[in-house]
Amino acid sequence: MEELDDLDVTILRLLQENAHYTNKEIAARLGMTITPVYERIKRLENQGYIKKYITLLDKEKIGKTLTSFCSVSLRHHTKDNVEQFEKEIQQFNEVQECYHVAGATDFLLKVTVKNMSEYHDFVRNKLSTIENIGNLNSSFVLNEIKYTLAYDI
Structure with missing residues (x-):
């Protein structure tokens, strides 16, 4: 398994902040183009660093208080x-x-x-x-x- 570099860590932090960020948005934040960001995210998924993407619901609004x-x-x-x-x-x-x-x-x-x-x-x-x-x-x-x-x- 490859070692995480600073860009990988930054991508993981951004995705933890908001998994809805597009590759384009992440690339813009990192000053990169979309393709290398896409490839890094795919690698992080394939290596198991990213297990899945989820949506957090507001428990108050769904009545689970x-x-x-x-x-x-x-x-x-x-x-x-x-x-x-x-x-x-x-x-x-x-x-x-x-x-x-x-x-x-x-x-x-x-x-x-x-x-x-x-x-x-x-x-x-x-x-x-x-x-x-x-x-x-x-x-x-x-x-x-x-x-x-x-x-x-």
């Missing part, structure tokens, strides 16, 4: 139990992120729903159907102070 971070501990920690939890948690659209973590709990989930009633329904009728959950602690977001998907490169 309650965010919770759920710490989940399993009762039994066999390989099969961990893999089963990982498989089952992926079926829930309310779970935006799931991390297997070290520390006091086993998994950290980011759950986004409409309101507390919908969260209650999620925990009671979906999350609690997963066998082997021993403990669940929920923390609710009061105010989002910083939110970014961009990496410091």
